[in-house]
Amino acid sequence: MKKKFLFWTVFVLLGLAGCSTTSEPSYYTNPHVIEVEGTFDRIELGEYELVKIDDQVTIKTSDQEFVIEFPFKESAIQSVALSHDEQFIAFDVISEAGVKIYVVDRHSGEVTNLSDDIGYEYDYAGYEKPFGIAWAPNENMIAFVGGHHEGGAVVNMYHFDLEKAKQLKGVSQIHPDIYGVKWDRRAERVYYLVDSFEDRNMYEVFSTQLEYEDHPIYEKILYGGQIEVVAQLEKELYGTWFEENGE
Known part of the structure; x- marks a missing residue:
């Protein structure tokens, strides 16, 4: 476990700059998100219908x-949650193996297990649902909270229209807990709520700027750039961050 987290830290920090403070964030709110309370047999989201029987879900x-x-x-x-063009449907599933995040491509039927295929067999369940996954407002790009219950959490992103080799998935440093993730309205920044490093009575909202960098082989690489602290929140106001809606 220690070796994995050492690798994460080095990997993430290669693409991340120092922290500073910026203006008030402007969040994007995905209109196609459902929080599932308890068990269900059938739910509808956009033009999708989900039918669950035991360990199987049929997506129609x-x-x-x-x-x-x-x-x-x-x-x-x-x-x-649906992507902006409704091509992809993402959902997080909790079981005895922890939380796993799946994405289905409606065009190909391909299923991607983000927690295991993109992450490192993540099982982190410390975020507030449905804020563990967030689709960008104008691209097939998803940000998601991953990590291990014993070692901390990290925000990753994955762009389904880019090859794996053309993107670095880590967009945050490792935190003891990450409670949720959001996008800005232009898909230029990812925001996430964490405990303050300096004051245990406060939360902090971090953001990571997404950037493209020239690469000698892959032309351009998408990665998480500068990290900024954009807001602070008193502990008793924890729930207000999740209630803040954008467009």
């Missing part, structure tokens, strides 16, 4: 149908 549209099988029958979906 007007012209397609996909079946996803979870590794454990007691798996429970916590939230569901």
Whole structure:
């Protein structure tokens, strides 16, 4: 475990700059997000219909149908979110293996397990649902909270229209806990709520600027750039950050 977190720290910091303070954030609110309370047999989101039976979820549209099988029958979906063009559907699933985040491509039927395929077998469950996953407002790019319950949390991103080699997924430093993630309205920044490093009675809102850098082989690489502290929040106002809505 220590070796993994040492690797994360080096990997993330290669693409991240120091911290500073910036103006008040302007958040994007995805209109196609459902927080799932308890168990369900059927829910609708946009033109999708989800039907769950035991460890399987059938995802239906007007012209397609996909079946996803979870590794454990007691798996429970916590939230569901659509990408801006409704091509991708993401949901986080909690089971005895921790939280796993899946994304389904409605065009190909391909299922991506972000927690294991993009992350390092993440099982972190410390965020507030449905804020563990967030789609960008204008691209098929998702930010998600990952990590290990024993070692801390990190914000990652993944762009489904870019090759894996053309993007670095880490966009935050490692924090003991990350409670949620949001985008700005232009998909230029990722915001996330964490405990203050300096004052245990405060929370801090960090942001990471997304940037492209020239690369000799892959032309351009997408990565997380400058990190900034954009706001502070007293402990008793914790819930207000999740209630702040944008466009």
